[in-house]
Amino acid sequence: MRMLITNDDGVYSPGITALAQVAATFGEVRIVAPDVERSSAGQSITASRPLTYKRTLGTDIETYRVNGTPSDCVALGAHNWEKVDVVLSGINLGSNLGNAMWHSGTLAAAKQAALFGLRGIAFSTPSTDTEPDFSVLKPWVSVVLKLLLDLPDACLLNVNLPAGMPRGILWTRQSVRLYDGKVVAAKDPMGRSHFWFTVIPLEKSEEGTDRHAIEQGYVSITPLRLDITDYEQLAKAKSEFAFDKITFDLKP
């Protein structure tokens, strides 16, 4: 089992060390991660400049830093280390639930792995005033990893761990609600206008969702897929607007 470890918090995050240490009990691991934090980078790739891939010393695990995005790290990591079986991303300091999945660089790395035909699993935990207690989380990451590695058909998974000791594990669906992003206007010390994007936590969540599981203190595992087609709307549109039966008169 060959596991490539990445994240979006950067190569020096304690979360990636914790994940790599757990993964190392299952097989071969190598860390390839952004040289600086790239949180909320989504699945962007660097196409307008070249990238570097540099060995980083100081850990027991072979580690490389890339001056690019999490998706760049997956591409370079898989290019420079053949026969990767699975890409693990995280542990992100900040949960990735519901709508956050659209922006998350942590999950994007797992999605990029799935695009390459590899398996991708993302791990996140809430960001609080104190650093997560990885000694509590690591045994749960280990249990989840064992479970998911034994489910080879599940190619893309989003795992969130609660703050503190989990009560158990739940299979969940993505919480999709009205977008909770806000734009907050402010002034810099020179009196110039600037803006912050913030995500305000939603107060209520539906049972069965990732957000609900975390709020109740459970580990949440959501199986995902790359195909985001709305099949219900597709069938409806095809039956209501059968293009082969519609004549378009578009002459100027």
Ligand code: MN
């Ligand atoms: Mn992050």
